[in-house]
Amino acid sequence: MPSRSDDNAIDKDPIDKDPIDKGPIDKDKGEHLPHLRADGAPPRPSWLPRQRRGITPQMIGRYPDYDVLENADTWDEMTRGVVLARLDPPGPLRFFEPSEEATLRAFCDVTTGQDEDPRVPVAESVDAKLADGKLDGFQYADMPDDRDTWHLVLAGLDESAHERFRTGFGQCRLDEQEQLVRDFAAGRLSGGSWNELNVSRAWSVCMRAILSGFYSHPWAWNEIGFGGPAYPRGYMRTGALNTTEPSESRGATQEDPVGTVRRESEEFPG
Amino acid sequence: MSIKDRLRNAAKGSIGPADNDSRFLLDVHSRALPGRQTMQQYDDDDEVDLAIVGAGAGGSVLAQRLARKGWRIVVIEAGPFWDPDKDWVSDEAGSHGLYWTGKRIIGGADPIELGKNNSGHGVGGSMVHYAGYTPRFHPSDLETFTRDGVGADWPIRYEDLLPHYERVERELPVSGQNWPWGHPHSYPFSPHPVSEAANVVWRGAEQLGIGMRVGPVGIVNGTFGNRPHCIYRGYCLQGCKVNAKASPLVTHLPDALAHSVEIRSDCMAARIELDESGRARGVVYLSEPGGAERLQRAKFVAVAGYSIETPRLLLASTSARFPHGLCNDHDVVGRYVMVQGATQTAGRWPEELRMYKAPPPQVSSEDYYETDTSRGFARGFSIQTVSPLPIGWAEHVLADGHWGRAMREYMRDYNHWATVGVLNELLAHPDNRITLADEVDAYGLPVARMDYSLTENDKANEAYSTKVITDILKAGGAQDVLTIHRYAHLIGGARMGSSPGTSVVDANQRSWAVPNLFLADGSVCPTQGSANPALTIMALASRLAERMADGSAMSDDPEQRAGPFRARQPVG
Ligand SMILES: Cc1cc2nc3c(=O)[nH]c(=O)nc-3n(C[C@H](O)[C@H](O)[C@H](O)COP(=O)(O)OP(=O)(O)OC[C@H]3O[C@@H](n4cnc5c(N)ncnc54)[C@H](O)[C@@H]3O)c2cc1C
Numbered sequence: 071m072p073s074r075s076d077d078n079a080i081d082k083d084p085i086d087k088d089p090i091d092k093g094p095i096d097k098d099k100g101e102h103l104p105h106l107r108a109d110g111a112p113p114r115p116s117w118l119p120r121q122r123r124g125i126t127p128q129m130i131g132r133y134p135d136y137d138v139l140e141n142a143d144t145w146d147e148m149t150r151g152v153v154l155a156r157l158d159p160p161g162p163l164r165f166f167e168p169s170e171e172a173t174l175r176a177f178c179d180v181t182t183g184q185d186e187d188p189r190v191p192v193a194e195s196v197d198a199k200l201a202d203g204k205l206d207g208f209q210y211a212d213m214p215d216d217r218d219t220w221h222l223v224l225a226g227l228d229e230s231a232h233e234r235f236r237t238g239f240g241q242c243r244l245d246e247q248e249q250l251v252r253d254f255a256a257g258r259l260s261g262g263s264w265n266e267l268n269v270s271r272a273w274s275v276c277m278r279a280i281l282s283g284f285y286s287h288p289w290a291w292n293e294i295g296f297g298g299p300a301y302p303r304g305y306m307r308t309g310a311l312n313t314t315e316p317s318e319s320r321g322a323t324q325e326d327p328v329g330t331v332r333r334e335s336e337e338f339p340g
Numbered sequence: 341m342s343i344k345d346r347l348r349n350a351a352k353g354s355i356g357p358a359d360n361d362s363r364f365l366l367d368v369h370s371r372a373l374p375g376r377q378t379m380q381q382y383d384d385d386d387e388v389d390l391a392i393v394g395a396g397a398g399g400s401v402l403a404q405r406l407a408r409k410g411w412r413i414v415v416i417e418a419g420p421f422w423d424p425d426k427d428w429v430s431d432e433a434g435s436h437g438l439y440w441t442g443k444r445i446i447g448g449a450d451p452i453e454l455g456k457n458n459s460g461h462g463v464g465g466s467m468v469h470y471a472g473y474t475p476r477f478h479p480s481d482l483e484t485f486t487r488d489g490v491g492a493d494w495p496i497r498y499e500d501l502l503p504h505y506e507r508v509e510r511e512l513p514v515s516g517q518n519w520p521w522g523h524p525h526s527y528p529f530s531p532h533p534v535s536e537a538a539n540v541v542w543r544g545a546e547q548l549g550i551g552m553r554v555g556p557v558g559i560v561n562g563t564f565g566n567r568p569h570c571i572y573r574g575y576c577l578q579g580c581k582v583n584a585k586a587s588p589l590v591t592h593l594p595d596a597l598a599h600s601v602e603i604r605s606d607c608m609a610a611r612i613e614l615d616e617s618g619r620a621r622g623v624v625y626l627s628e629p630g631g632a633e634r635l636q637r638a639k640f641v642a643v644a645g646y647s648i649e650t651p652r653l654l655l656a657s658t659s660a661r662f663p664h665g666l667c668n669d670h671d672v673v674g675r676y677v678m679v680q681g682a683t684q685t686a687g688r689w690p691e692e693l694r695m696y697k698a699p700p701p702q703v704s705s706e707d708y709y710e711t712d713t714s715r716g717f718a719r720g721f722s723i724q725t726v727s728p729l730p731i732g733w734a735e736h737v738l739a740d741g742h743w744g745r746a747m748r749e750y751m752r753d754y755n756h757w758a759t760v761g762v763l764n765e766l767l768a769h770p771d772n773r774i775t776l777a778d779e780v781d782a783y784g785l786p787v788a789r790m791d792y793s794l795t796e797n798d799k800a801n802e803a804y805s806t807k808v809i810t811d812i813l814k815a816g817g818a819q820d821v822l823t824i825h826r827y828a829h830l831i832g833g834a835r836m837g838s839s840p841g842t843s844v845v846d847a848n849q850r851s852w853a854v855p856n857l858f859l860a861d862g863s864v865c866p867t868q869g870s871a872n873p874a875l876t877i878m879a880l881a882s883r884l885a886e887r888m889a890d891g892s893a894m895s896d897d898p899e900q901r902a903g904p905f906r907a908r909q910p911v912g
């Protein structure tokens with residue numbers, strides 16, 4: 071399993087001094103949510119607690135003591151087989167050409183916000199889906215087959231990168247890559263390979279595969295605190311707010327532990 | 341409340357259907373159908389009473405009913421015969437095989453994404469992975485043209501479906517609160533407990549004076565024969581490995597197998613073949629891509645492949661008599677195909693709601709179902725809670741415009757969100773249609789193309805309903821909202837009507853053009869209302885079976901064919 075390289079380590083301080091709000095982020099108020107922030111952008115991940123148990127992508131998450139894989143022995147055999155296979159070391163690419171690899175990896179990284187190990191191997195998951203021809207069952211009348219769409223998109227990203235930044239997409243700086251992806255998402259790229267595509271639809275074809283690759287991985291489930299497969303065990307505690315199963319763990323909070331202990335002893339004396 | 345209703349309420353949870361033993365024919369310890377081992381087998385040349393294409397909602401009910409009357413039946417199903425223990429997983433990406441993923445071309449001004457969102461492939465059909473909502477249509481849905489001047493009328497009335505609704509509700513069985521909307525009714529099982537993610541939506545609706553009710557869902561609440569209680573694991577759209585959720589695989593096919601139905605799985609119907617007199621001789625099918633064509637002979641043929649595959653099969657069945665496709669003398673086959681607007685909005689709360697627990701279908705409202713001219717559009721919408729799993733949630737977040745780091749931030753917040761959706765009634769339109777594309781599939785059969793464009797009425801309905809659900813979330817205290825516009829629930833494409841110029845089948849679902857050919861699935865519906873379609877598709881098949889059994893469906897009397905309600909169906 072990839073380990074986190076220390077020179078890239080994120081700020082260990084659990085409470086980020088947020089550059090916009092100039093104070094700690096209050097999760098209960100949703101101050102981390104892009105819609106509710108002045109710049110519409112997410113805070114740096116350094117406001118998050120550091121993962122103590124279980125692997126998450128980039129070791130960031132909101133459930134520092136949760137590892138969905140600890141429940142794997144309660145899953146049915148078929149489900150366990152399918153999910154655990156995603157942890158196997160990814161093999162070489164089968165569908166994409168070596169010349170496409172750098173662009174593919176950079177594109178998958180930027181669209182999923184992955185900037186260091188441990189990474190969910192999204193590029194390999196997309197590659198496997200296309201190599202196995204496991205397509206989604208529909209093709210827009212004004213678009214080529216999904217497999218051709220992917221080749222054209224990677225070529226298009228490279229062409230646009232050369233045009234704007236005089237280098238390949240994979241070699242661009244992160245902010246340059248983000249700028250190109252922002253334009254791709256908005257359907258604003260044109261010329262060359264892009265002219266053979268409906269650009270907005272190409273974005274949704276690519277993102278479908280990328281999101282499915284990322285959020286089918288148990289590391290991503292750890293990051294978001296998802297309970298995971300629950301058969302045959304099931305869930306019992308669907309009721310009152312904030313109730314958890316024995317196998318779930320609560321999200322991290324920024325409350326002052328001393329204050330909580332004091333308040334609880336006042337509310338529930340004796 | 342009538343005496344009948346009172347009795348039904350008192351007997352809640354204790355009465356099963358008298359004429360369907362499926363619930364007892366399932367194994368308690370494994371999910372594979374025990375009856376498959378001893379399944380009847382017929383020869384291709386053995387002229388069976390009925391060959392059905394498609395073992396889904398419609399086809400399975402038809403088979404079970406007529407098998408009980410002694411009919412010898414073969415069901416030809418393109419997908420696999422599931423063994424849920426082995427074939428299904430509690431996992432979104434791992435469920436790819438449940439869906440119809442053969443290529444289809446989508447066009448028009450507003451192309452509809454298909455695949456996992458719209459149709460199934462395999463014994464049990466799309467209900468294997470449907471969410472589980474089982475509302476009835478409203479009486480008005482069957483007369484929208486007469487009442488509201490939009491859409492089209494049905495050649496039958498709600499009363500014709502009513503006994504079959506009640507019967508199918510006992511078979512699934514449906515659980516839910518007493519239903520105040522449409523034709524008020526109660527359900528055979530009491531409502532499931534409501535999760536906190538649905539409760540916050542309920543409270544928001546209450547603030548705005550919008551009525552909500554729990555259910556109705558085809559999910560066992562209690563035990564039902566050998567089917568256990570739901571375990572609230574939330575994977576209904578990936579196939580229920582518990583046998584708690586209704587699908588024909590557990591509700592009708594066990595009984596069908598016990599009454600000598602053969603289900604020929606992994607067999608793709610290629611066309612319907614006619615004899616010299618113009619009657620169907622049987623179904624031509626392929627048991628593997630590139631394999632030899634086989635013909636299953638049958639006295640009657642029923643097609644139940646759903647709204648894309650049924651028209652596709654008819655259009656591909658060309659002959660000298662039908663150069664433009666079977667039953668397509670008037671260019672109606674494939675037209676008036678519909679979906680429902682299925683926008684979903686999610687709201688954020690400070691507390692953890694963990695919406696992945698409990699089945700996605702929980703509480704719903706039909707307060708906005710009927711036309712209210714003050715809203716500025718005809719017909720309406722229903723409101724239902726849903727609960728996407730991580731990949732579904734990521735698609736939701738993306739649709740609101742977030743990718744990369746912003747998406748990750750919203751995704752990490754997953755456990756704080758609750759989701760509510762709408763189902764908009766979208767109006768039938770002749771240019772929304774299924775045709776054949778130039779490409780062919782692995783079997784060498786032309787693939788379907790589906791064109792779809794929204795009307796102004798549809799867009800107004802969508803915009804209005806999106807505001808209503810957003811207001812509900814805000815009234816319930818949501819701090820932030822995220823919206824995805826999407827579509828679900830195919831219907832139509834080979835509608836029933838009172839005259840051959842406007843419809844493909846008559847009021848008995850018998851084709852106007854081929855005397856022994858019936859359509860038995862969702863493709864026959866002229867409108868969809870704002871209700872999820874599966875229960876109605878089953879009720880229609882149940883009614884059809886009753887009429888085929890007593891011979892009234894074969895009547896050539898023009899009055900019988902036109903139906904009890906003279907359907908007004910504008911063309912164009
Ligand atoms: C994700 C999802 C959620 C849904 N949720 C709900 C819900 O909550 N409530 C609700 O009421 N409805 C829901 N639906 C819709 C519902 O499942 C369908 O409307 C219903 O099952 C359609 O019934 P049908 O008999 O027309 O077709 P299906 O049940 O789809 O059956 C058609 C069968 O025919 C087979 N077939 C097709 N062509 C051929 C051929 N040429 N040869 C052989 N076999 C063929 C197919 O493989 C399939 O098994 C949902 C659907 C989806 C996809």
Ligand code: SF4
Nearest residue numbers: 570571573574576580
């Ligand atoms: S939530 Fe209930 S009905 Fe849905 S899949 Fe799980 S056990 Fe089946």
